[in-house]
Amino acid sequence: MTERLSDTGRKTMLEPLLANGWRLLDGRDAIIKTYEFTDFPEAFAFMTRAALWAEKWNHHPDWTNAWNRVTVTLTTHDVGGLSAQDVKLARKLDQLT
Amino acid sequence: MTERLSDTGRKTMLEPLLANGWRLLDGRDAIIKTYEFTDFPEAFAFMTRAALWAEKWNHHPDWTNAWNRVTVTLTTHDVGGLSAQDVKLARKLDQLT
Numbered sequence: 628m629t630e631r632l633s634d635t636g637r638k639t640m641l642e643p644l645l646a647n648g649w650r651l652l653d654g655r656d657a658i659i660k661t662y663e664f665t666d667f668p669e670a671f672a673f674m675t676r677a678a679l680w681a682e683k684w685n686h687h688p689d690w691t692n693a694w695n696r697v698t699v700t701l702t703t704h705d706v707g708g709l710s711a712q713d714v715k716l717a718r719k720l721d722q723l724t
Numbered sequence: 725m726t727e728r729l730s731d732t733g734r735k736t737m738l739e740p741l742l743a744n745g746w747r748l749l750d751g752r753d754a755i756i757k758t759y760e761f762t763d764f765p766e767a768f769a770f771m772t773r774a775a776l777w778a779e780k781w782n783h784h785p786d787w788t789n790a791w792n793r794v795t796v797t798l799t800t801h802d803v804g805g806l807s808a809q810d811v812k813l814a815r816k817l818d819q820l821t
Binding site: 667668671674675678681682687688689690691692693694 | 788
């Protein structure tokens with residue numbers, strides 16, 4: 628079962644992400660990061676790679692694209708906040724750039 | 725050269741879009757539409773088709789995806805508002821669903 632991150636989980640799992648460009652959203656238990664690419668094809672190529680992992684893991688980002696920028700918001704709707712699934716997907720996205 | 729839509733252009737070109745789910749944004753000369761699909765793969769398949777046209781025409785949407793929904797905002801940054809390019813891309817997106 629997916630559960631919200633515990634205090635310990637937050638410390639150990641979120642801190643490396645927060646040190647790598649992710650930040651906590653105000654007023655919502657979610658993390659957000661903006662990736663910047665050289666152009667639209669590069670940005671959309673990243674989104675395509677990410678889409679396959681999101682679907683494979685059945686955990687989907689809320690994301691916005693404007694030309695060379697992709698802003699990703701991660702949270703787990705089923706638990707009303709951050710879970711280990713968000714951490715796993717965030718790490719994967721960082722690998723896909 | 726790309727130019728902002730004239731009053732006549734707005735009437736003839738925007739009205740069919742506004743009758744087809746597009747609406748004008750408040751406070752910005754841009755149009756927006758939300759497309760809803762059965763699931764994430766269908767939503768992302770639409771985005772992939774759209775991305776190829778956007779790149780081909782060098783006119784890119786600002787868009788957001790959350791699972792089965794894709795919200796597209798169109799405007800022409802170079803002219804600070806709506807141009808015929810937005811109308812052309814909007815029509816194409818409607819065909820791609």
